[in-house]
Amino acid sequence: MRIKSYFLFIFPLILLLLLASCDPSSTPTEKYYSSTKTTNLELENVKSVSVGSSKYDVASYLRKKPKFIEVTEQPPYTTYVYGKSTEKYDVEFKIVDNKVSRYDLISxxxxxxxxxxTGDSKKDVIRAYGENYYEREDIGATTIGYFDKNHKLNIEFSLDDKDKVGVILVQKINN
Known part of the structure; x- marks a missing residue:
């Protein structure tokens, strides 16, 4: 009986430690990196703001200050939100170490x-970016993405149930 109660105590503890050691910030796109051919994404930008631009460039190039600024402490980053509200916005920039590390196009x-x-079809995306994409399911939506291995960039297009683009994400690859 002691062994059984010992096992019942240790097993959940080991499971908890294993789950805690997983990096929640790692992207599920990493598993597609080696099997997906590179696509040139060097010119991706929003009004001349690209991944790697300084946080000062964002307001300067968009010619206005962000409508909302959200600060996250762990891990430390700041989000600049442009649009009518934090729920209905046009573009969002994630700022890490004073540089754009990611942006999302919502409208x-x-x-x-x-x-x-947004609103364009999956076929439009493939016509524009080519056949070297990966496809994954993410929270009930299909996502197709491309890697630029030379410039360490990733672009993803989240598709709705009618294969229309709902969100475009461009981010720095951290590997």
Missing amino acids: SKYGSEKGIH
């Missing part, structure tokens, strides 16, 4: 460098 006000906007 059709801004598009990708190759002319893709």
